[in-house]
Amino acid sequence: MANTPSARKRARQAAKRALINKSRKSRIKTFVRKVEAALAAGDAAAAKAAFALAEPEIRRGVSKGVLHLNTASRKISRLAQKIKALDTRPAPT
Numbered sequence: 172m173a174n175t176p177s178a179r180k181r182a183r184q185a186a187k188r189a190l191i192n193k194s195r196k197s198r199i200k201t202f203v204r205k206v207e208a209a210l211a212a213g214d215a216a217a218a219k220a221a222f223a224l225a226e227p228e229i230r231r232g233v234s235k236g237v238l239h240l241n242t243a244s245r246k247i248s249r250l251a252q253k254i255k256a257l258d259t260r261p262a263p264t
Contacts, residue, residue: 195237202228206250215258222254 173179202225209218226247232238238246 192235192237195232195235199225199228199232199238203246203250206254210253210257213257215254218254218257222250225250 173182202221206218206221206225209221229238229243229247233240233243
């Protein structure tokens with residue numbers, strides 16, 4: 172346990188930041204899950220709409236230090252690829 176006043180304060184701050192970061196990560200995952208659910212359903216329009224909301228949320232995670240830039244770029248790229256593949260697939264008749 173922290174002994175000095177400054178170490179105690181740092182421990183309090185770290186706990187507070189951990190809660191905020193956990194909330195941000197959870198929010199990002201929720202947005203990504205919505206995109207993946209639309210992809211699984213085969214709904215290209217819903218997937219595009221969900222992706223339009225998810226992408227800025229992922230990028231915000233980078234700016235807030237929750238995600239690494241390359242991780243965010245990879246997630247965005249993979250989701251975009253899946254949406255593009257779904258969009259170019261011929262419609263079932």
